[in-house]
Amino acid sequence: MLYRIxxxxxxxxFMGIQDENNQECLVMGKGVAFGKKVGQTVPVTAEAKVYSLKEMTERGDAKDILKSVSPLCLEFANEVLNQAEQEFGKVDRTILFTMADHLDFAIRRIQNGEQISNPLTDDIRVMFYKEYKVASCIQELLKEKMQIEIDEHEIGYIALHVHAAIVDENVSQAMEIARTVRECISLVEKETGNFVDVMSLGYNRLMNHVRYMVARAIHGEKLKMNLNEYMSVKFPEPFMSAERICRQMEKSLKLPIPDIEIGYLAMHLERMLDTDINE
Incomplete structure (x- = not known):
């Protein structure tokens, strides 16, 4: 493919114009612009990554973002997406612009000595474990290229961008799911009187269930098998707790949670309580 710089x-x-259709693009690859000049038409190999500048993102127009962020941040975001591609296969590379924009702000915050805290970092690390692992590559990149140390809270935010690149959710939706899961876990702790350790198997199971429950509510999907009658008779207390939690979650999400979800949540509460009793 030929591009005019x-x-x-x-x-x-470099920013280039695709020869075939006159489309404006961002072209990225090792040494792709080295020794080149504006106006020159150059062939681009399959190893290079090409991003359309027609994209509209959560943070605005891709072309506007390109003007406001440093080329190094674009490179960092591109490398994170390369790592994501190795881990997950195909990824939505249009997230490059919002990720680069976030990185640009993060670097400025770090350089100004401003610390951010994210109360959901532990939840994000467990909920999006592989995404967090991919996002962690930014630590080495920033240390090597800019002598900057990035903390776990910033990595958590980058992990949400990685998540948005592999599923049909934007960053704010992923954050909403993480926030709602955290709220639900807090309600479970209140209902059961038990502290839920984020590193425990019980948390992992419960968190995964709640995560998909919230996603189903957001996308209007429903479970097929109904466990309500069985759970309400066999385990009435976990069932009543699950019902109260689901009603509270509806208020928080401002979305209906189908009654069929109650039995499944009750099953997870019972399993968690049973594990705690037997340990």
Whole structure:
């Protein structure tokens, strides 16, 4: 594929016009712009990554973001997406622009000595374990290229961008799911009187169930098998707790949670309580 160079960002990236359809693109790859000049038409190999500048993102127009972030942040975001591709296969690379924008702000915060805290970091690390692992590659990149230390809270936010690149959810939806899961776990602790350790198997099972329960509520999906009658007779206390939790979650999400979810949540509460009693 041939591209006419419109603007060189650095040795590894340029803005170009695709020869075939006159589309504006961001082209990224090792040394792709090295020794090149504006106006020159260059072939781009399959190893290079090409991003359309027609994209509209959560944070605005891709072309506007490109003007406001440093080329290095684009490179960092591109590398995170390369790592995500190795881990997950195909990823939505349009997330590059919002991720680069976030990284640009994060780097400025770190350079200004501003610390952010994210009360959901532990939940994100467990809920999106593989995404967090991929996002962690940013630590080494920032240390090597800019001598900057990035903390776990910032990595948690990058993990949400990675998650958005592999599923049909944007970053704010992923954050909402993490926040709602945390709220639900707090309600479970209140109902059962038991502290739920985020590193425990019980948390992992419960968290995964709640995560998909919230996603089903957001997307209007329903479970098929109804456990309510069985759970309400066999385990009435966990069932009543699950019912109260589901009603509270409806208020928080401002979305209906189908009654069929109660039995499944009750089953997880009973399993968790049974594990605690037997340990």
């Amino acid at each position: 419109a603007k060189i960002l650095n040795h590894n990236s």
